[in-house]
Amino acid sequence: MTVPLALTQNNADALRRGACPSLATPMQTGDGLLVRLRPVAAALSAQDLVALAGLARQHGNGLIEITARGNLQLRGLSHETVPRLSTGLAAAGIVPQTGVAIEVPPLTGIDPSEMADAAPVAAALRAALAAASFALAPKLAIVIDGGGVLSLADMVADIRLDAVPTVDGVAWRLSVGGDRASAKTVALLPPASLLDGIMTVIAALAVLGPAARGRDLDAAALLAVLHATPSVAAAPLPAVHPLGAHRIGNETVLGLAPAYGQVHAHRLSALAKGLSACGATEFRLAPHRSLLVRGLSGEMLAAARACADREGFWASDDAPGRSISICAGAAGCASAGFDTHTAADALAAAAGTLLDGSIDVHLSGCPKGCAHPAAAAVTLCGTQAGIGLILDGRASDGPVASLPADDLQPAIDRLGTFLRARRRDGETARGLIDRTAPAALISAYQGKQ
Known part of the structure; x- marks a missing residue:
């Protein structure tokens, strides 16, 4: 299987990431x-x-x-x-x-509302990958989503296969680098050519090297190699x-x-x-x-x-804490600068009504950000300078404000009071954060209102 190097858009900028912790590589x-x-x-x-x-x-x-x-x-x-x-x-x-992470809905094969059972597709792909022995990125993720009540529509993956209805029955929408809504569409594949199609994409990643991810692939170039039917964006699914x-x-x-x-x-x-x-x-x-x-x-x-x-x-x-990601914190990790569990309880008490699932909140004991590697709307991170406030960023980003750990509880209370007073009827937390100036959030955090 020959894959042209033109399939990459930014392979020179591909980020090299560490291996996932496993029994073989803790x-x-x-x-x-x-x-x-x-x-x-x-x-x-x-x-x-x-x-x-x-x-x-x-x-x-x-x-x-x-x-x-x-x-x-x-x-x-x-x-x-x-x-x-x-x-x-x-x-x-x-x-x-072991091997590449292939995710399927947790109730696949059980939920009668799903369009297709993803388990057999995943099993066939695992067997094909084992036979091919590609050198791929350690954190490469593939999602095969047949739909259903608990679909994986909001799960980000390097490669996605989403079952979609067609006049000829169920086909699979192949996309790369995102969730169901944001991934770049590549092609619509019938079941008969599904395995060959996805292996072509995986071979393209292997050509680019072990740092390549789905975001590095050129969807248009892949479509030309696949000789498949172009696919439009997938219809949205409710997030359950x-x-x-x-x-x-x-x-x-x-x-x-x-x-x-x-x-x-x-x-x-x-x-x-x-x-x-x-x-x-x-x-x-x-x-x-x-x-x-x-x-x-x-x-x-x-x-x-x-x-x-x-x-x-x-x-x-409606558990308010479900929007909060925390690491083990100082109670269980020597690298952590504060007790993340206690801080999460304080945040849920001070601003529980605002934690509606529309934003992610990350409490990280240190800048490694183990619990939530992606960006979050609000991050509180333990640093040498204290507990840093990071807005729309990762734990490793520079904080816009810092406080001593002993001042964190009052700061959380201030943020909760400020945001509750500012929130409009029916407004989501995402809408509230987006229309609030960062300087106002910093002032509330530091107690300079």
Whole structure:
């Protein structure tokens, strides 16, 4: 398969990024080594979750995270305990995925409202990639989205396949470098040529080298190589957050999330046992730091929600903290400059009504920004100079204002009071932030109003 170098627009500017933390390549953090994993099995049992919790306690510090893309992270490991964790996972029958990250909706193959089951496509692509042995960017992500209630429309990927209806049945819209709305459209592929088409795109990335990402590809040049039908922009899909109860066919699926994406092992174990007693039959990792629970009857939903609340899990899509991303913070990471969990609770109390999901808020213990690598509307970051305020940027960006850590609580209260007073009826947080001058936000943060 020959791919012209003209497929790149800015390959010289491609950003080289580190490998994702895995069992083979754990990441050093302030609280030890971190391992990220996604089980091969689409569904986990209560026994699996209890086993994971036990391994997290035995070999790490017991802190478990569910990431924004629905992966698990175990923290506080060491070079001696990572191999033992691997052995323990194998003994428990939990096999982590390896290779390129290929994401499918968490309920694919189950949701009767989806246009296509993405699982067989993902399996065929994994097999093709294993045979090809391309050298690709460590954080390359592919989304295969067949639609449904909990689609992956808002998940950013280097390569996307979105099922779309046509007069001849379902086809797949191929796009690169974004989510369903923002990715550059390439072609409309029928099922028969789907695998060849996406492998052509992956081969183009391999030609550009291991730093190449989907944003570096020229969609028009790819279309010419594919000899495929051009595709128009995909129709928008409603953004449905996994939190809360969802009617999927004839069953109700309950979406839970550990507060701020983090849970201690003993509470995860208690949750699994408690929900199993409520009738839960399986658990599925989902985007937005969520865990989907199947098997609950309508009569047991209230008991399941109560169990989740006891163990520090959110069970409603109006939980104010769901818009906040935090790292382990000073309570669990030596690199962090403040207690991010306490700050997140303070922010939810001071400005909970403003956290409507229209903006991202990031509380980062240090400039590495582990919990939210992308830009956020508002970031509070621990630095040598104190807690920095960053607007529409990443944790690694320079702050527009800084305060000592001891002054953070009053600063959060001031920001909340200022924004609540300024907000118009029915206005989203995004609209409020966009029309508020940065200088006004800085003044509120610093107490100079």
